[in-house]
Amino acid sequence: MAFITKEKFLSNEWLTAYTYLIIGSIIFAVSDILFVVPYKLAPGGVYGIATVLNTLFGWKISYCTFAMEVPLVIIGTIILGPRFGVKTIVSIAIILLTVWIMETYVVPGYPKVIADPMLNTIVAGVFYGIAIGMIFKSRATSGGSDIIAMIFAKYTKLSLGKLVMIVDGLIVLFTLVQPTETGAIGWEFAIYSLIIIYIEGKIIDMVVSGANYHKTVMIVSDQYESIVSKIKGDLKRGATIFTGTGAYSGEERKMVYSVMSRRELEILKLHVKSVDPEAFVNVTEANEIIGKGFKSLNEEE
Numbered sequence: 001m002a003f004i005t006k007e008k009f010l011s012n013e014w015l016t017a018y019t020y021l022i023i024g025s026i027i028f029a030v031s032d033i034l035f036v037v038p039y040k041l042a043p044g045g046v047y048g049i050a051t052v053l054n055t056l057f058g059w060k061i062s063y064c065t066f067a068m069e070v071p072l073v074i075i076g077t078i079i080l081g082p083r084f085g086v087k088t089i090v091s092i093a094i095i096l097l098t099v100w101i102m103e104t105y106v107v108p109g110y111p112k113v114i115a116d117p118m119l120n121t122i123v124a125g126v127f128y129g130i131a132i133g134m135i136f137k138s139r140a141t142s143g144g145s146d147i148i149a150m151i152f153a154k155y156t157k158l159s160l161g162k163l164v165m166i167v168d169g170l171i172v173l174f175t176l177v178q179p180t181e182t183g184a185i186g187w188e189f190a191i192y193s194l195i196i197i198y199i200e201g202k203i204i205d206m207v208v209s210g211a212n213y214h215k216t217v218m219i220v221s222d223q224y225e226s227i228v229s230k231i232k233g234d235l236k237r238g239a240t241i242f243t244g245t246g247a248y249s250g251e252e253r254k255m256v257y258s259v260m261s262r263r264e265l266e267i268l269k270l271h272v273k274s275v276d277p278e279a280f281v282n283v284t285e286a287n288e289i290i291g292k293g294f295k296s297l298n299e300e301e
Contacts, residue, residue, distance in 0.1 A: 017138040024134030029098035035124035038112040043196035044168020046144035062100040076147035093273030096193040125196040129203020147187045165201040221279035224254040
């Protein structure tokens, strides 16, 4: 393993990655102890399993998690590389230490901080998503099912948020073995846990890929020159003109392709309506945009 030089240590890329890693790991640990464990929820991951074991046997969350993390870290390091392994070990260590401090000295006994279970579930999902999203942005993982999700992400086109939802959804089933106050099957534990996973997945995608504020628009119109002039002049956006042939009419048509914000799109739609009410306009979500004027390709390295 290469030594970390002073120049690399002080580089923006290195500092940014580990800032995301440290802050995300601490948020994850605090969220788990304050909002998840008190309500006996298991929104996936080894911490979800640890919560069930804590409920059934009274074992500490940090001790249970440590026993499960070791083999997963080894597998993740082998498949995803040594750099991934180092960051993951750092993240796991920070989370474990924070969890141990929280459950030993700060809030022993896991008291409920928020009385309303639904509000608690929403808060837990938001903070979980922010925490894991920040850890993912550092090109690491908080361990557990995150490792499994990132491995699948390497070989599939599914987003990290969706993969986390799939993997953790299976782990939620462990909550069913937890008895409720009436002794019935803990369906409410599973339902609240699934809500956390759904919110978490959406927040992860927002943190990793950015909030979806942009739209991709394709316009087929005879007034394409006026439309392009509006995009370039008033909206200060780029545009590309494609030439195609209509399948029904057989006529050659021009299509304008561009990416812009929601507000800019509404302005453009008003212009298109004024110059060509019969234009064909197709608008789609732009989940991730890389290139000049948006996210730099250097950020993908």
